[in-house]
Amino acid sequence: MGQQDSHVMKTLTQFILGLVAFAVIIFVIAQIMTGGFYSGDKPAASMNDDAAIAERIAPVAKVMEAGAAPVAAAAPTEQSGKDVYNSACFACHGTGAAGAPKLGDKAAWSARIAQGLDVLSGHAINGFQGKKGFMPAKGGNPALSDDAVSAAVKYMVDESK
Template identity: 60%
Template sequence: MNKTITSLTVLSGIALAITFSAPLMAADGKAVFEKTCKMCHVPGIAGAPKLGDKAEWAARNKKGMDTLVKNAIGGFKGAKGMMPPKGGNPKLSDADVKAAVQYMLDASK
């Protein structure tokens, strides 16, 4: 009997964890960044502003968050290179891309 109660408790704990982590995963900037943006924005491939490069991101930030998000979603050709729409991953939602931009800005202050 006790065993049944214990396993029920464990099961509902798992169910709760899944319920609460799902909305977070929908727009987890770090996770999106790691998966889609990192390959260019860490090594600085093709002129991509590197994560943690304060000067570079401060200059970008002057355009305003809305413009940066718009350029990340729709793609952007700048003086340095080509930012593909949604980093080349059309499965990302606009909110995912926005969260990833926010993550890069926060990590580059």
């Protein structure tokens, strides 16, 4: 029986060493693929890029002297429904987070679509607490216009019929 125990221990040791070697190989591959091993070169789109930092910390407003003429703001460009979905809605409707129906899930969308676009747009614009989840107003992005949110709702409905 001692020889059999020795064989089991040897096999178990080999298995554990194999798992450790496999884990090390996966770790090294992940580091190489994600740039985790520091090579000394900064990528152009790095989070530490000075231009990117300046853009992230730029002020949201400017103080003007009394009597100074305001600078005309550029007209906001309206995004397509697909663009709004990709930038604001995908986080929940692409993953099903917070009970959100996934884009293209006909069963999950059918009862909602039956309520009509006006009701769905109203829920998306103003927020809604339903039985299956929560919809924050404007998908959590108050900068979106009502028209942009409605366009995103229409896009999701069209993709889910």
